[in-house]
Amino acid sequence: MTLPYEIFVGLRYLRAKRRTRTISFNTFISITGITLGVAALIGTLGIMTGFKEDMQAKILGTTSHVVVQERGHQTMAGYTDLVTKVEAVPGVIAATPYIxxxxxxxxxxxxxxxILRGIDPAKEPDVTEVADNVKHGNLNDLANPPAVTKDDGSLATPQPGIILGKELALRLGLFVGNSVNVVSPVGPISALGMTPKIRPFQVVGIFESGMYEYDSSLAYISLQEAQKFFGLGHTVTGIQVKVTEVFAANAIASRIDDALGLGYSARDWMELNRNLFSALKLEKTMMFLLLVLITLVASFNIVGTLTMIVNEKQREIAILKAMGATPKAIMRIFMLNGLVIGLTGTIIGIPLGYTFLYLIENYWTFDQTVYYISHIPVHVQGLDVLLVACSAILISFAATVYPSWQAAKLAPVSALRYE
Structure with missing residues (x-):
């Protein structure tokens, strides 16, 4: 099987002028530009995807996949039967009430x-990862707080337990075993108006979720103590649900809506955090578009390289035409040049991007007490790599159109007149 002559001629034009097998300097610059553009795109998209997934994991470690509430009401009665109905919905792993x-x-x-959350310590681990996030103490101590020893050596009567976020505990100067007052602005009405309700709680644990917003403004008490403190009786705020597939939470939430009827509303974690994830998605898209400009700049090198080759090879092009080469064949020669440059730059740029990410992930560390992360999270998606590769090759190929057209319309008589 013989290959078309356009391939041999096109590859010959990419070499240096001297009779060597090395590529020309202009070809090298064009390939380098495409390589750096592809590597930068893969590196940036891998880091941004890693940050998004890391944040997603931290959010889902503290909050549930789906939240069910009663429409038009701040509290929900009869939650025991509702939990049973929710757990019977296909795709639901577990459900538990919360305040x-x-x-x-x-x-x-x-x-x-x-924000104070009342939870069931026995069922909470089935829905969230709060128990795993407790670094000091134990989640079960919410229901059975340990006795505290007084200064005189006697045991004090245990107060209701509370678990604080790491940053919140530091800000208030609290440790496990200390007492803290919980103040509710909504209390009993007296002759002087509504008076706040105050009750002491014992710190039985400190959790660290990895997100400053949660660690600095969230605390947990048991569901029963929350009902007593807020005077809710046998009602709760809602039901939190864990599902089998986090990215199918929206569809499962719709099934829960159908199972419970119009009086209740189920919202998934993506809807509850829509603004955050929409911003991350927009930022990733804009970064991709901005970094594509690197590849576009590299494409101008391809245009310049091919234009110079056309000017230098006018005599050869004229001879090829005189021997019977068609304008389309001449265009294919120079389009092949641009395609080879784009493919070569892409093939080198992809592993270079992976190498960059590997070095970033394993050798660039942070002070976790300051940045909340010890290293930059990285995750490269196959679809992103495919998109980057296709974009680079397409841009490289598009850059060949004008120089190839210029070469194809070259008249043999004009090129050979002064030879």
Whole structure:
């Protein structure tokens, strides 16, 4: 099988002028530009995808996949039967009730407004990873707080347990075993108006989720203590649900809506964090478009290289035409040049991008106490690599159109007149 002569001629034009097997300097510059553009695109997209997935994992470690609430009401009654109905929905792993309120925490060193969540310590590990995030103490101590020894050596009556975020505990100067006051602005009404409700709680644990927003403004108490403290009786704020497939949470939430009826609303984690993930997606898209400019700049090198080759090879092009080469064949010669440059740059750029990410992930470390991460999270998606490769090759090929057209329309008589 013989290859078309256009391939041999095109590859010959990419070599240096001297009779060597090395490529010309202009070809080298064009390939380098495509290589750096592809490597930069893969590196940036891999880092941004890694950050997105790391943030997603931290959010899902603290919050549930789906949240069910009663429409038009701040509380939900009859939640035991509702939990049973929700757990019967296909795709649901577990469900548990929760209470969600805003309160103030006061200690000897400060005051902080926070979100207080009432949870069932026995069932919470089935829905979230809060138990794994508790670094000091134990989640089960919420229901059975350990006794605290007084200064005189006697045991004090245990107070209801509370688990604080790491940053919140540091801000209030609290440790496991200390006491903190929980203040609810909504309390009993007296002659002077509504008076705040205050109750001391014992710190039985400190959790670290990896997200500053959670660690600085979130605390947990048991569901029963939350019902007593807020006077909710046998009602809760809602039901949190864990599903089999996190990216199918929207479809499973729709099934929960159908199972519970119009009086209830189920929202998935992507809807609850829509603004955050929309911003991350937009940022990734814009970074991709901006970095494509690197490849576009490299494509101008291809245009310049091929234009110079056309000017230098006018005599050879004229001879080829005189021997019977068609304009389309001449165009194929120079389009092949651009395609070879694009393919070569892409083939070298992909492993270079992976190498860059490997070095970033394994050798660039951070102080975790400052940045909340010890290293940059990295994850390269196959679709991103395919998109980058196709974009680079397409841009490289498009850059060959004008020089190839110029070569194809060259008249043999004009090129050979002064030879």
């Amino acid at each position: 969600f309120k805003q309160v103030l925490l006061t200690s000897k060193t400060g005051v902080q407004g926070i």
